[in-house]
Amino acid sequence: MKVTINDVAKHAGVSMKTVSRVINKEPSVRKKTYDLVMQAVEELNYQPNTAARNLAGTSSFAIGLVYDNPNAYYVIDMQNGVLSRCKEEGYELVIHPCCAQDPDMHKEIATMIQRSRLAGLVLTPPLSEQQDIIDMLDNLGVAYVRLLSGQSNASAPSESKNEEIKANNCIYVDDYAAAYEITEHLIKLGHKTIAFACGDAEHKSTTERLAGYQQALKDHDLTLNDDLIYEGTYSFESGVEGAKALLKNNNAHKITAILGGNDEIAAGALFASRLMNIAIPEQLSISGFEDSPFSRQTWPKLTTAHQANSVISEHAARLLFSKTRGSRKQDKDIITTFTPSVVVRESTGPAPV
Amino acid sequence: MKVTINDVAKHAGVSMKTVSRVINKEPSVRKKTYDLVMQAVEELNYQPNTAARNLAGTSSFAIGLVYDNPNAYYVIDMQNGVLSRCKEEGYELVIHPCCAQDPDMHKEIATMIQRSRLAGLVLTPPLSEQQDIIDMLDNLGVAYVRLLSGQSNASAPSESKNEEIKANNCIYVDDYAAAYEITEHLIKLGHKTIAFACGDAEHKSTTERLAGYQQALKDHDLTLNDDLIYEGTYSFESGVEGAKALLKNNNAHKITAILGGNDEIAAGALFASRLMNIAIPEQLSISGFEDSPFSRQTWPKLTTAHQANSVISEHAARLLFSKTRGSRKQDKDIITTFTPSVVVRESTGPAPV
DNA sequence: ATGCAGTTTGACAGCGTTGTCATTTTAACT
DNA sequence: AGTTAAAATGACAACGCTGTCAAACTGCAT
Structure with a gap:
């Protein structure tokens, strides 16, 4: 047996x-x-015993995936991407949902790493942005890969000494470019007053997306207006509230389009529009961000920016594996910057005249 | 260090x-x-080394969660429930998404178990219903818990010899009762022609829910009609197709309510209704099943049957732990049958006159 | 043949725990 | 105090694999 x-x-x-x-x-x-x-x-039919290999070897045959994200679709995609790579490499995946707010967060993660002697870690936002966690990982000398909002040629986001290593353990999603693109899509449809419903302010993706939106407006000679920006969270409820706030007394601004920070926000905005008897997209265009399955299940379906989360996380895992253990074969096919691309569906249309 | x-x-x-x-x-x-x-x-600050414990001990400090489910919300809830228990017990969770169709499925699972020396397994539908997998697990002598549709007092669903063990490793969700209840809710609203959009035929939950629906109709002297049953899958798309099929030439039946096999189906039906310009709930009532976050993010929000997946999976994990290792403390608080309860929201209303 | 560097293989000692079983200590009785 | 069973502790050998380093091969040039 x-x-x-x-x-x-x-x-x-x-x-x-x-x-x-x-x-x-x-x-x-x-x-x-x-x-x-x-x-x-x-x-x-021999099966190597993972525990024995872990114990005898230098590092273990398991990596960890750490996340703090309420979005089920996002998490599942991340898991599946990493998992597919793990399967290939014969590694196991230890998932670790957690709460970024928790001050003992990095201790908890450290404990997990030491107990399981993890070979490496994949960090998703917003945890990938927390310096205390990064520092802790550096101290422990554990390999890790960060999923970040931005572009790879940007300056390495860490303040640590060994910079040459630092720059090479990030996978970027260019939210700025994607937001720019999707805003431009709306502008080309004739929209002149475009609102933006932000996600959590702490998330880098929020500032990146906002910046892309603002730059697009600027480049097309549209005036920026803070009243058109709603600061919320990456949730459906926030989308509802945001749309309500933005559209209340809309005579003043005449908002004809709302750009949601993600699909959930957009869906919330859609929901609020329903309540206010606003026709989408005839009276108001709404766009999401992320292209989660969710965006295809609203009515009308959401125009959004496609972000291939499972592909992204698979590359994150590749990058991690290239840093651990034997790193036998150099994996040269790793993509380190992803730019979501606009997917036009039914929630956006020409600006009303 | x-x-x-x-x-x-x-x-x-x-x-x-x-x-x-x-x-x-x-x-x-x-x-x-x-x-x-x-x-x-x-x-x-001592941290026990998991690998060493696993190697030296009789069984490992990890359990597995096996699923084949496209529904992200469902999976995440399941994971979180099991995970919370694992944390408590100091165990690790190895997740294993897979494809029930795959004929080598049970081999793959067996491999995973042997490699990781898993202490036990939590099986979710539809894998929990597959006899070949159950047999394999029995042969291997691995502890496992099955999540099943039905009631615990029903006859044990396995054909194996050691029946006394068999009966005790299942957690039931009484889909029949819940479907009965939700159908009754519609009947009380005055609906007389209620359609049912089924999920995957292979899933036990589908037959259970269908049976509950039918019994409710029968008990209230409403005629059963196969034309009112759409056989689909547990997906949004299927809901769209189902509603279209059911509502085409609706003059004949005058369907005033559709009971979706789950929330996704219901959301699909909602979507289709939009396309057909049918007002919800004024002209048509639609109800879901499961109470995933999804059901709160449609417009109007879905009436559904609340199924506390994370609680259910937590109890599954409890039950599993009560069977493994020392099973030191007898956990007497384990609930083995859950009955989803109706949550009335805005997608159902009085039958039109 | 002979030597030599390079390649391929093997012996053996851990890796950090737990199971087994022997030993010591404690408590509960005469 | 003396006996005995029960409770608490400890010594030591696994667990199944990999790292280290030495041994045995290989091919090639002399």
């Missing part, structure tokens, strides 16, 4: 160490020996 | 084994010794 590396070794007539070499794809094993061992592995 | 059990032992002036006893909360350790050790643990 239980097959050990020793059994395989005997069966193949080699030493345990050689079997170990084969299953770890280490170099300097003769092809003939390799095949011999593999055959024995097959015949005995 | 790295603190072992040996360090703690020396620091506390006891043997390694005693420290081991303390951190495992084993009985027969004097209070005084316990405190002494705990203090040393605190002072040195």
Whole structure:
């Protein structure tokens, strides 16, 4: 029932160490020996014991995914992307949802890392932006990859000493460019008064998206107006509130389009519009951000910026693996900057005359 | 930097084994010794090494969660429920999304179990209903808990020999009762022609919900009509198609309410109604099932049956832990049957006259 | 053949815990 | 105090693998 590396070794007539070499794809094993061992592995249906490998080896065969995000779609996509890479590499994934607010956060993460001897960590926003966590990870000497809002050529966001390492452990999502693009889409539809319903102020993505929106307006000679900006959170409820606030006494501004910080906000705005008897997109255009499945399940379907979260997280995992253990093969196909692209659906249309 | 059990032992002036006893909360350790050790643990900030514990111990400190479900909200809730229990028990969670269709499914799961020496498994529908997987787990002798649609007093669904064990490793969600209740809600609103948009036919929940719906109609002397049943899948798209199919040439039936197999289906039906210019709930009532966040983000908000997935999965984990390792304390608070309760929102109203 | 560098293999000692079983201490009785 | 069973503790060998380093091969130039 239980097959050990020793059994395989005997069966193949080699030493345990050689079997170990084969299953770890280490170099300097003769092809003939390799095949011999593999055959024995097959015949005995040998499964390497993860615990033993973790214990004996330098680092473990598990990585962690840390997140603090209420958005189920986002989290699932992140998990699946990382998971698919883990499967490929024969690693396990330890998921760790947590609360960014918690002051003991970095302790909790440290504990997890030490207990499980994690080989590395993938950090998603907003935790990837927290300096205390980054510092802690550097101190521990654990490999990690951060998912960040911005562009890779921007200055490395960490203040730490070993900068050359720092710059290479980030995956960027260019929210700025995407927001610019989606704002431009609205402008081209003739909209002149475009509101923006922000997500959480602490998130870098919020400032990036806002900046992209503002730059687009500027570039098209439209006036910026703080009254058109609603500061909320990345939630449906916030979208409802935001739209209500923005559209109340709309005579003054004549807002004809609302750009939601994400799909949930946009859906909330859609909901609020319904309550106020505003026709979408005839009277008001609304666009989301992220292209979660959610954006296809509203009525009308949301125009949004497609962000391939599972692909992004898969690349984050690739990048992480390229830094850990043997990092045998150099993975040169890693994309480090992603720019969401506009997906036009039914929630945006020409500005009303 | 790295603190072992040996360090703690020396620091506390006891043997390694005693420290081991303390951190495992084993009985027969004097209070005084316990405190002494705990203090040393605190002072040195000792973190037990999971890999070593897994290797040395009988079973590992990790359980698995296996699912094949496209619904992000559902999965996240399941994860969080199980995770919260794991945290409490000091276990790790290995998540394993998979494809129920895959014929090698049970092999894949077996591999995972052997590699990670999992202490147990939580199975969600539809995998919890697959006999080949159950058999495999029985053969392996791994503890597992199944999440099932039905009632606990129903006959144990497995055909295996050791029945006494079998009956005790299931958590039931009484979809039948919930569907009955929600149908009755519609009937009381005066609806006489109520359609049902089913989820995947293979899922037990589908047949259970359908049966509850039918029984409610029967008990209220309404005629059953197969034309009022749309067989689809648990997806938004299916809801759209279902509503379209049901409402096409509705003169014949005069459907005034649609019961969706889950919230996504209901949201799809809502979407389709929009397209057909049908006012909800004035002309048509629609209800969902599950009470995912989704049901609060449609317009109008969905009447649905609240199913506390994270609570359910937490109890599943409890039940699993009561079967594994020391199962020190008997957890008598485990609920094994959950009945979703109706939540009335805005998508249902009095039948039109 | 012979030597030499490079490649491939193997012996063996841990990795940090827990299980087993022996030993000591305690408490509860005569 | 003396006996005995029960409770608390400890010594030590696994657990299944990998890192280290030494040994044995290989091919190639002499």
